[in-house]
Amino acid sequence: xxxxxxxxxxxxxxxxxxxxxxxxxxxxxxxxxxxxxxxxxxxxxxxxxxxxxxxxxxxxxxxxxxxxxxxxxxxxxxxxxxxxxxxxxxxxxxxxxxxxxxxxxxxxxxxxxxxxxxxxxxxxxxxxxxxxxxxxxxxxxxxxxxxxxxxxxxxxxxxxxxxxxxxxxxxxxxxxxxxxxxxxxxxxxxxxxxxxxxxxxxxxxxxxxxxxxxxxxxxxxxxxxxxxxxxxxxxxxxxxxxxxxxxxxxxxxxxxxxxxxxxxxxxxxxxxxxxxxxxxxxxxxxxxxxxxxxxxxxxxxxx
Amino acid sequence: xxxxxxxxxxxxxxxxxxxxxxxxxxxxxxxxxxxxxxxxxxxxxxxxxxxxxxxxxxxxxxxxxxxxxxxxxxxxxxxxxxxxxxxxxxxxxxxxxxxxxxxxxxxxxxxxxxxxxxxxxxxxxxxxxxxxxxxxxxxxxxxxxxxxxxxxxxxxxxxxxxxxxxxxxxxxxxxxxxxxxxxxxxxxxxxxxxxxxxxxxxxxxxxxxxxxxxxxxxxxxxxxxxxxxxxxxxxxxxxxxxxxxxxxxxxxxxxxxxxxxxxxxxxxxxxxxxxxxxxxxxxxxxxxxxxxxxxxxxxxxxxxxxxxxxxxxxxxxxxxxxxxxxxxxxxxxxxxxxxxxxxxxxxxxxxxxxxxxx
Numbered sequence: 223x224x225x226x227x228x229x230x231x232x233x234x235x236x237x238x239x240x241x242x243x244x245x246x247x248x249x250x251x252x253x254x255x256x257x258x259x260x261x262x263x264x265x266x267x268x269x270x271x272x273x274x275x276x277x278x279x280x281x282x283x284x285x286x287x288x289x290x291x292x293x294x295x296x297x298x299x300x301x302x303x304x305x306x307x308x309x310x311x312x313x314x315x316x317x318x319x320x321x322x323x324x325x326x327x328x329x330x331x332x333x334x335x336x337x338x339x340x341x342x343x344x345x346x347x348x349x350x351x352x353x354x355x356x357x358x359x360x361x362x363x364x365x366x367x368x369x370x371x372x373x374x375x376x377x378x379x380x381x382x383x384x385x386x387x388x389x390x391x392x393x394x395x396x397x398x399x400x401x402x403x404x405x406x407x408x409x410x411x412x413x414x415x416x417x418x419x420x421x422x423x424x425x426x427x428x429x430x431x432x433x434x435x436x437x438x439x440x441x442x443x444x445x446x447x448x449x450x451x452x453x454x455x456x457x458x459x460x461x462x463x464x465x466x467x468x469x470x471x472x473x474x475x476x477x478x479x480x481x482x483x484x485x486x487x488x489x490x491x492x493x494x495x496x497x498x499x500x501x502x503x504x505x506x507x508x509x510x511x512x513x514x515x516x517x518x519x520x521x522x523x524x525x
Numbered sequence: 526x527x528x529x530x531x532x533x534x535x536x537x538x539x540x541x542x543x544x545x546x547x548x549x550x551x552x553x554x555x556x557x558x559x560x561x562x563x564x565x566x567x568x569x570x571x572x573x574x575x576x577x578x579x580x581x582x583x584x585x586x587x588x589x590x591x592x593x594x595x596x597x598x599x600x601x602x603x604x605x606x607x608x609x610x611x612x613x614x615x616x617x618x619x620x621x622x623x624x625x626x627x628x629x630x631x632x633x634x635x636x637x638x639x640x641x642x643x644x645x646x647x648x649x650x651x652x653x654x655x656x657x658x659x660x661x662x663x664x665x666x667x668x669x670x671x672x673x674x675x676x677x678x679x680x681x682x683x684x685x686x687x688x689x690x691x692x693x694x695x696x697x698x699x700x701x702x703x704x705x706x707x708x709x710x711x712x713x714x715x716x717x718x719x720x721x722x723x724x725x726x727x728x729x730x731x732x733x734x735x736x737x738x739x740x741x742x743x744x745x746x747x748x749x750x751x752x753x754x755x756x757x758x759x760x761x762x763x764x765x766x767x768x769x770x771x772x773x774x775x776x777x778x779x780x781x782x783x784x785x786x787x788x789x790x791x792x793x794x795x796x797x798x799x800x801x802x803x804x805x806x807x808x809x810x811x812x813x814x815x816x817x818x819x820x821x822x823x824x825x826x827x828x829x830x831x832x833x834x835x836x837x838x839x840x841x842x843x844x845x846x847x848x849x850x851x852x853x854x855x856x857x858x859x860x861x862x863x864x865x866x867x868x869x870x871x872x873x874x875x876x877x878x879x880x881x882x883x
Contacts, residue, residue, distance in 0.1 A: 359543035
């Protein structure tokens with residue numbers, strides 16, 4: 223295991239694109255970790271993830287140079303978005319939300335996928351039939367519609383979005399793992415383990431799973447980006463966290479009313495869309511570049 | 526062959542039953558009163574809540590509710606007057622969609638052609654561009670074109686459709702005023718819905734406007750399709766470019782290509798006639814799956830551009846828990862999924878004779 227990881231790291235270092243991907247992700251990690259320093263919350267704030275609001279005027283305000291250097295009392299470095307929410311604060315704390323979404327959804331979906339795909343592949347027969355038909359049913363619905371139904375039924379909140387996206391994301395992992403388990407369980411070392419009297423659990427976790435986990439991890443790292451996009455899309459549809467929560471998808475949905483600008487100045491509020499849009503793009507790009515490089519390394523067929 | 530397709534076709538009712546049972550199960554999270562309230566829009570009618578609960582058997586166990594719904598929807602059932610043979614054909618009643626403000630069946634009829642039109646607007650350029658560009662980047666591996674295709678692919682994967690869509694709207698609608706959102710402008714809307722002046726032959730407005738010899742409508746509809754089409758295309762073309770490229774690379778390394786080159790055939794013939802024809806097999810198979818993906822991806826794109834299609838309706842219905850609307854759009858997409866998979870199998874057998882022999 224350790225040698226394998228070292229080998230991966232060695233190959234990863236040789237690819238400029240993967241280094242770029244790692245750098246992008248790492249810089250987001252730094253922003254997320256330093257959020258309280260970069261954008262200190264107000265001392266009396268209830269929840270650090272709530273974006274401070276400056277007055278109640280609905281119109282966004284563009285950032286000016288004075289927001290960076292000048293003597294302004296309240297500085298909105300990226301300006302404000304609809305209803306005077308501070309964009310800079312939202313972006314910084316939204317990084318934490320993005321990681322939370324990406325990692326927890328991927329972990330949950332992987333867990334469900336491993337459980338269902340593993341069971342189906344390992345036991346075969348009617349267990350396989352039932353579990354895989356269930357997987358087919360979920361795959362037959364457009365993911366976003368199913369996710370919207372789930373959130374609508376459970377009531378909109380960030381947690382419910384996480385659940386919904388995980389429910390939509392696991393079937394592809396389950397399918398992939400099932401196929402690999404099916405081929406690996408026919409190998410002779412599995413037969414040998416069985417002959418030695420190993421329990422099903424031991425065979426599964428000790429002999430089969432370690433041999434088919436890498437393709438799964440590659441797919442997981444490649445899908446991480448699309449998971450972030452799906453979750454942001456739900457926020458964009460207004461089904462995510464409550465208004466004013468630091469979440470990129472919501473910041474983009476807040477920009478929706480302002481893309482036409484003010485009269486005579488079509489780009490008056492470009493920052494409300496451009497800043498959160500860029501952040502989400504680079505976040506997903508970073509993970510995609512890393513996943514791409516991982517696939518090249520772990521899947522020799524691609525060469 | 527026929528047996529194989531009959532088996533696949535038999536999957537259709539099973540998948541549709543599975544999809545609707547799944548959605549019904551999800552709806553059990555809501556209390557009967559909450560679900561009944563979805564049918565009652567006017568607060569003065571709140572006293573009718575109990576009637577609605579009775580009518581749809583909302584307090585009964587979920588299988589009973591499902592059975593009540595199924596009896597309504599199935600095209601075969603007992604005749605309403607109770608006379609004659611106990612099983613007769615009838616028109617399926619999918620209910621009334623509150624979000625579309627029309628019966629579900631009508632809503633599907635009006636929204637589906639719009640979605641199909643938009644999807645085709647993206648699909649055809651994706652196929653043409655994807656195959657062309659994929660071949661190009663395989664032939665010029667590790668050159669500028671190849672890097673460019675990689676760049677397009679990775680940015681296409683990484684850019685959410687709603688960000689791209691809003692950016693395009695900001696530039697081409699807000700600034701340049703070229704391409705407005707929606708499906709048609711206000712005056713065209715009036716014209717299109719005037720039965721005396723405009724015949725709906727197919728539901729595809731581009732085709733209908735040509736059949737009606739009305740170029741103004743054609744131009745207007747085309748203008749509304751371009752931005753959502755480009756958005757869909759950009760986020761989905763990556764898949765096709767990459768698949769064509771890797772498939773081409775594999776074919777180009779095979780012995781028959783070397784033979785063809787050794788014979789002295791021009792490179793154009795080697796690439797276009799020998800390698801590409803074989804490389805297209807996985808591409809063609811994938812294309813029907815791409816079509817399904819497009820139909821799924823259209824959901825957000827339609828919402829951003831306020832385009833009246835199945836996707837926008839489905840999301841609206843799901844947001845407002847318009848149960849008949851959700852079930853209707855889900856049934857439609859499940860059906861499309863199974864059909865597209867089947868078409869993919871058929872096409873696979875057509876382009877690759879080896880499959881037919883097996």
